[in-house]
Amino acid sequence: MAKPKVAFYWCASCGGCEETVVDLAEDILIVADAVDIVFWPVALDFKKKDVAALSDGSIAVSFINGAIRTGEHEEMVKLLRRKSGLVVAFGSCAHMGGIPGLGNFWTRDAIFQRVYKEVPTVENPEGITPQVKTQVEVGELTLPEFYDTVKTLDQTIPVDYYLPGCPPPPDLIMQAVNAILKGELPEKGAVLAPDKALCDTCPRAETKPEKISIKEIKRPHEVELDLEKCFLAQGVICLGPATRSGCGERCIRANMPCRGCFGPTSGVEDHGAKGLSMIASLLGLEEEERMTEEDVKKLVDGVVDPAGTFYRFSLPASLLRRKRV
Ligand code: SF4
Numbered sequence: 001m002a003k004p005k006v007a008f009y010w011c012a013s014c015g016g017c018e019e020t021v022v023d024l025a026e027d028i029l030i031v032a033d034a035v036d037i038v039f040w041p042v043a044l045d046f047k048k049k050d051v052a053a054l055s056d057g058s059i060a061v062s063f064i065n066g067a068i069r070t071g072e073h074e075e076m077v078k079l080l081r082r083k084s085g086l087v088v089a090f091g092s093c094a095h096m097g098g099i100p101g102l103g104n105f106w107t108r109d110a111i112f113q114r115v116y117k118e119v120p121t122v123e124n125p126e127g128i129t130p131q132v133k134t135q136v137e138v139g140e141l142t143l144p145e146f147y148d149t150v151k152t153l154d155q156t157i158p159v160d161y162y163l164p165g166c167p168p169p170p171d172l173i174m175q176a177v178n179a180i181l182k183g184e185l186p187e188k189g190a191v192l193a194p195d196k197a198l199c200d201t202c203p204r205a206e207t208k209p210e211k212i213s214i215k216e217i218k219r220p221h222e223v224e225l226d227l228e229k230c231f232l233a234q235g236v237i238c239l240g241p242a243t244r245s246g247c248g249e250r251c252i253r254a255n256m257p258c259r260g261c262f263g264p265t266s267g268v269e270d271h272g273a274k275g276l277s278m279i280a281s282l283l284g285l286e287e288e289e290r291m292t293e294e295d296v297k298k299l300v301d302g303v304v305d306p307a308g309t310f311y312r313f314s315l316p317a318s319l320l321r322r323k324r325v
């Protein structure tokens with residue numbers, strides 16, 4: 001019997017999702033044995049024309065990581081969608097926009113201005129920025145269009161499943177691969193990770209306070225962090241209450257608070273707003289203490305980059321999607 005065809009592709013991402021596939025260690029041999037990998041630009045020398053030559057729907061599943069930032073990304077994911085039975089949004093950037101999605105706090109012009117003209121290491125006296133078409137002596141050169149707004153994968157093509165995380169952990173990848181191979185997948189649209197908050201599985205949960213009675217929010221490098229105690233009890237923002245579990249609490253175990261890469265549990269429309277409201281509802285002083293306006297200001301000022309803190313991985317998937325100009 002022919003093995004199911006599988007494709008991997010990356011759009012706007014750092015490459016960590018590709019590395020996590022390699023992190024499958026000896027399990028990658030099981031995957032490679034069970035499937036026929038027909039496209040994986042980072043590791044195998046297949047071309048776009050090889051994918052285009054396949055019949056529509058003939059790839060069993062395409063795992064696509066990265067956000068949609070350029071015309072090339074859009075073209076490739078539309079091609080893979082047409083050729084694939086299933087499409088899995090692989091990792092935070094495909095799922096919610098991820099770190100590249102933070103670009104939505106700026107416009108394309110502002111990004112080009114900074115990157116190609118203002119950065120101290122750039123030498124560009126003519127102020128040239130990337131153009132979709134450029135005429136040169138030998139003809140026309142083309143580049144993919146750099147879009148003004150970063151999109152999630154499902155804002156570009158229909159997505160069947162989501163594997164969350166920055167990057168998704170190997171055990172969740174193997175569970176997803178096994179479920180696909182056995183045809184035991186949940187309902188379409190599901191996030192392939194537990195549907196409960198990270199605090200529910202956190203080894204520090206017992207020390208999580210009902211109310212955080214603090215006058216100042218600290219950043220992780222400003223505190224000597226206690227290895228056992230909930231970060232919130234130490235005055236450090238942790239997005240565990242608003243974030244889906246399934247990562248093995250890997251940041252917490254490395255003594256860093258959760259930044260929310262798994263996204264929200266189901267039913268939450270805006271992960272950043274959920275995180276903000278959860279943290280805001282926990283903050284407050286003991287009943288007998290009155291919080292002055294100055295106390296409130298100091299507390300709020302302690303969140304140095306609120307938009308980046310609460311929307312670090314999810315800005316393109318949020319209700320606002322980008323900075324409104
Ligand atoms: S807030 Fe963070 S550290 Fe505290 S219990 Fe939740 S996940 Fe753990």
Ligand code: SF4
Pocket residue numbers: 165166198243244247248249250251252257258259260261262263
């Ligand atoms: S602890 Fe939070 S940020 Fe870290 S891997 Fe887990 S979900 Fe992602």
